[in-house]
Amino acid sequence: MTAAERTLVLVKPDGVRRGLVGEVLRRIEAKGYTLVALDLRTADDDLLGAHYAEHEGKPFYAPLVEFMGSGPVAAVVVEGHRAIEGFRSLAGTTDPTTAAPGTIRGDLGRDWGLAVTQNLVHGSDSTESAAREIGLWFPELAPAAS
Numbered sequence: 155m156t157a158a159e160r161t162l163v164l165v166k167p168d169g170v171r172r173g174l175v176g177e178v179l180r181r182i183e184a185k186g187y188t189l190v191a192l193d194l195r196t197a198d199d200d201l202l203g204a205h206y207a208e209h210e211g212k213p214f215y216a217p218l219v220e221f222m223g224s225g226p227v228a229a230v231v232v233e234g235h236r237a238i239e240g241f242r243s244l245a246g247t248t249d250p251t252t253a254a255p256g257t258i259r260g261d262l263g264r265d266w267g268l269a270v271t272q273n274l275v276h277g278s279d280s281t282e283s284a285a286r287e288i289g290l291w292f293p294e295l296a297p298a299a300s
């Protein structure tokens with residue numbers, strides 16, 4: 155028996171502006187995962203810098219941080235067996251133009267000709283990044299130090 159996992163999902167500012175929070179949550183719940191935390195907030199540069207530290211120095215970093223701070227995001231902690239991999243599969247690949255139909259990005263996203271790839275959602279990509287990201291966005295959920 156494997157342990158249930160938690161992953162951090164963000165509905166990015168483009169998804170919130172387009173009124174797609176409910177649609178994203180519907181897909182997560184319909185898949186059978188559980189929502190364990192949910193918060194709508196506009197992230198500051200400190201939080202976004204920590205969240206996207208792995209991308210610092212890349213050409214898309216500055217426009218990405220600017221975009222992600224341009225309005226509220228819905229931050230969600232999602233739980234279930236293999237939820238990290240499962241949500242990445244629901245989200246589809248990074249580029250919404252070529253993401254498979256049936257996925258969130260493939261069904262609902264497109265290229266708007268903007269400076270940064272606006273692709274509606276974020277999902278943690280490993281157990282390590284999920285723990286790190288949940289600690290950043292929901293410090294009250296961080297596991298107690300042993």
Ligand code: RTP
Pocket residue numbers: 214218247248269270271272273275276277278279
């Ligand atoms: P995410 O972290 O948002 O779940 O997306 P991801 O794993 O599919 O993509 P990642 O490589 O981690 O990149 C983070 C976000 O940066 C923007 N991006 N733009 N070449 C580009 O213009 C480019 N590459 C990445 C996207 O918003 C991507 O989701």
Ligand code: MG
Pocket residue numbers: 277279
């Ligand atoms: Mg990523």
